[in-house]
Amino acid sequence: MRSALMIVDVVLGLAVMASILMQQGHMPGLSGAFGGGGGSGPQMYAKKRGVDDFLERVTVVLVIFFAAVTLILVHIW
Numbered sequence: 279m280r281s282a283l284m285i286v287d288v289v290l291g292l293a294v295m296a297s298i299l300m301q302q303g304h305m306p307g308l309s310g311a312f313g314g315g316g317g318s319g320p321q322m323y324a325k326k327r328g329v330d331d332f333l334e335r336v337t338v339v340l341v342i343f344f345a346a347v348t349l350i351l352v353h354i355w
Contacts (some may be wrong), residue, residue, distance in 0.1 A: 284352050290344040297337040302330050 280351070280354055282345055283354070287344065287347045287351060290340060290347060294337065294340045294344055297333055297340055301333045301337070302327075
């Protein structure tokens with residue numbers, strides 16, 4: 279039981295990372311990370327698209343499941 283939960287926990291953790299990395303960032307490229315130009319236009323404040331909204335919801339659900347499985351593992355350990 280414990281090893282199955284550990285495998286599920288690892289898979290959920292990888293799924294959380296993948297869903298976060300697939301989301302569109304607010305500032306494009308590496309220059310946006312350091313305050314460079316390119317992200318100050320109107321597209322920065324644009325409404326989320328359907329895919330971004332879906333990925334955000336999937337990420338929240340995955341994080342909730344990941345936290346629940348992790349807490350169960352801690353309790354069983």
